[in-house]
Amino acid sequence: MGSSDSALAAERLRTDGVLVQHFRESGLSGPRWHEFHRKLLGRGLGAVTNLVRSGAMFTRCGQQGRYLRRQDIPLQEAEELASDAVYEGFVYFRDRGLLGGEWTEQRGQPLFEYFVNACVLAFPNVYRRWQTRVNGWQDVRLVDSWASLEHVATAGTPEDAVVEQQAANTAFAALSEDSRRLLFLHDQGYSHAEIGELLRLSPRAVEGRIRRARLSVRRLPEEER
Structure with missing residues (x-):
């Protein structure tokens, strides 16, 4: 130096x-x-x-x-x-x-x-x-919870509901394993604090990760969803 x-x-x-x-x-x-x-x-x-x-x-x-x-x-x-x-x-x-x-x-x-x-x-x-x-968490099945989590529209015809469900499942599957766990637990009614205790994260970190997971799905190109 x-x-x-x-x-x-x-x-x-x-x-x-x-x-x-x-x-x-x-x-x-x-x-x-x-x-x-x-x-x-x-x-x-x-x-x-x-x-x-x-x-x-x-x-x-x-x-x-x-x-x-x-x-x-x-x-x-x-x-x-x-x-x-x-x-x-x-x-x-x-x-x-x-x-x-x-x-x-x-x-x-x-x-x-x-x-x-x-x-x-x-x-x-x-x-x-x-x-x-x-x-x-490899054996936990999470994809089916995506429909209720994102409130997929079911007011249309049964065919519309099937299409929406498939799109939601595809989007959910595109997330990382950690993101799917967080969304699954959130969908089951766990609070940010409770999820944080389970996964050893701060409630603020849980909130941020859930927000980023949802944003990542919304940013998927339409053809991928």
Whole structure:
């Protein structure tokens, strides 16, 4: 690293140190904290998603002594895994790094790098839960619930109802396994909080995934539906 790079790195650490001191004194509240929080999660989601999609996340976990049996992750689900890792990594970052005093300027690790590392530490548990869901629900039949979930119109002729049912089942089958589970449980009357307890997700994450699953179906080309 050249002298100019070293100077920039030192300046970044000093800036991070000032921010952290301010956040600790303010009790992680106020407009500056909320703006930092929003930008950190957005930037972190992009970085962690890239790690998951490229497979580099498994290397990073191994470097931390957390070796995982790698399984192919559909691109559609990579961002969801990354989102969960960012959510849980942020809790570590907030409680231990900021409030717990673990992050210090003297340790020489930029704040964002510390945050991404917290997400890496959170990923093994997120990944193992995902593996359990993927490998443990293979025999659940879900397609038939799509009609009632999306309120397929049945006011027309019996032939219309059959066509609508086939279209709904095709759309439902195009979803990822995780999305089908969420929609199935929602259709059975489970609340977001109850689904979250079953699948070890936050209620907000459940709500977002259900919304994305419905949007993905609505975006299917007409000929595929």
